[in-house]
Amino acid sequence: MRAVIQRVRHACVRVDGQVTGQIGTGLFVLLGVEQADTLKDAQALATKTAGLRIFSDESGKMCLGASDVGGGFLVVSNFTLYGDCRKGRRPDFTRAAGAAQAQALYRAFVQALCEACAPAGLPVETGLFGADMRIEMDGDGPVTLVLDTAEWR
Structure with a gap:
């Protein structure tokens, strides 16, 4: 699994003009799944995402997690996210699940992710x-990170 994670002040997603999800301060996660991914990958990536400490404290150091800032x-x-652009100009998506x-x-x-965030009452x-x-x-x-479970195997 591959996640592109961006720290945001606000994020909203709409489908056909209707809001399906929105948050204030938090993390916006684009999630891609490849054919080799398993349930274990999903769980490990969710745990890592929930625990990221990428919010700044009063001295400007990124050492706070989502639970610290609500x-x-x-x-x-x-x-x-699994588009392969190495050949030609049209992405190849054969690795995508x-x-x-x-x-x-x-x-x-x-x-x-919901289970990891539940104790702190954080919305997902x-x-x-x-x-x-x-x-x-x-x-x-901007703060943007890329996490890829293939690198953890």
């Missing part, structure tokens, strides 16, 4: 899997 999470599925596998592991990630919002979404966000920093 932040939320907005998770949006994005198969294009098929819809059924991707949706199951996306849901597993969201569930594991989502887009709509497979939908054409419009995303608004107010990035903070």
